Amino acid sequence: MSLVELTQVSKVYRSLTGGDYVAVRDFSLDIRTGEFFCLLGTSGCGKTTVLNMVAGFEAVSSGNLRLGGKPIAGPAADRGVVFQGDDSLYGWLSAQGNVEFGLRMRGIARREREEKARHYLELVGLKGQEHKHPSELSGGMKQRIQIARVLANEPQMLLMDEPFAALDAHTRADMQRELKRICAATGKTVLFITHDIDEAIILADRIGVMHAGPASKLKGIVPVTLSDTERERTHDRFVEVYRQVHEMIRDEVAISLQRAH
Ligand SMILES: Nc1ncnc2c1ncn2[C@@H]1O[C@H](COP(=O)(O)OP(=O)(O)OP(=O)(O)O)[C@@H](O)[C@H]1O
Ligand SMILES: [Mg+2]
Structure with missing residues (x-):
């Protein structure tokens, strides 16, 4: 069963100088109840935009966004948010x-x-x-x-925007383990944003990779069916998933760098 359904969602930001910026266009994704979904993509591709819409902080410009079958009208206690670079x-x-x-x-x-x-x-x-x-x-x-x-x-759902980005590698690994344990123990549905492929593979049930922006949407979804012992960076099956995700994201990094120059 899906908890969150984004159907052909677009988000247009109106700039202060008059122009419009289409951050995401026709973005579709279902997040299942109880799953740990990682959203991966290059900087500026629209990850936080997607999370903010699910959190209810940003309204969709067009398309449908539902939580438990009902349109999301705004923030509520059923969704707990850990913001990017939060202090x-x-x-x-x-x-x-x-x-x-x-x-x-x-x-x-x-x-x-x-x-x-x-x-x-x-x-x-x-x-x-x-x-x-x-x-x-x-x-x-x-x-x-x-x-x-x-x-x-x-909350029924956790929305986490690169919550471990500022941590050192050791603390980060500890926190990843801790979070997985907590989510397994409490049955939370999680939308977790990262641009670290390793982190996504360690945590996720499924990984969604986004296109480079503007007008971004999902490029594809990689299911991660690894056991706990296989979620070790050196494990053959881990490396296999890493390659798959890396291949999807590699071209988007190149496109994003090109667009920035
Ligand atoms: N409030 C806003 N007004 C105008 N443009 C915005 C606004 N918020 C985001 N954008 C633009 O939308 C695009 C997507 O931004 P977003 O923050 O969703 O990216 P991101 O994938 O989270 O990036 P990062 O990995 O750097 O956090 C960017 O080009 C950004 O400049
Ligand atoms: Mg962001």
Whole structure:
């Protein structure tokens, strides 16, 4: 069953100087309930645009966008968003306070929100760090708090825009493992944006590759049917999928570089 259905969706940005920019055109994609879908593409191809439409922050210019069969009218608590390059933690609140914040806004009683915050901080591997403030935590830890904060709201779907891009390789690998575990444990549907092919293969059930922009759409979808042990960079089957995705994206990188000059 599909949770999200994008059918021939186009997005046109009106520029301040009068011209229009067609970011995506006739973009179609179904994301299944419970699947981990990675969207891959060159810089500026429209990945964030697609995510923002699914999040409800941007309206579609034409086409159909549905969540659970209903048109998406705007942002709602059923979708939790981790933004690209996000550093939106409240510096004056502890890790616990940051995760509790959204719950407090929704009027959830103190005891329940304390328990939920603790539970999700533990889930992202931050047990014992609840009382620290963002300035006392590493980049990777802060990123985990952001994910805990989104999870604590218990959305049906996670929308993650390059959430690990700023992390060092080691923390990143840890977070990938952690996220996979959490999603498997909680049955979330995930739209995850990255331009790292390895990351996509480690995480995804399916990988969608976009054309270079403007007027981008999906070039193709690669299913990733690897077992956990096969999701190792050196495994033959991993390399096979890598080649497949790399071939799809290679030409788009060249086109995107050409257009930039
Ligand atoms: N609010 C906006 N107004 C005008 N143009 C925009 C706006 N947002 C995005 N664009 C343009 O739409 C295109 C797609 O942008 P988008 O942010 O979706 O790309 P992306 O694939 O997420 O890129 P990156 O990998 O660099 O994050 C770009 O050319 C960008 O300049
Ligand atoms: Mg982006």
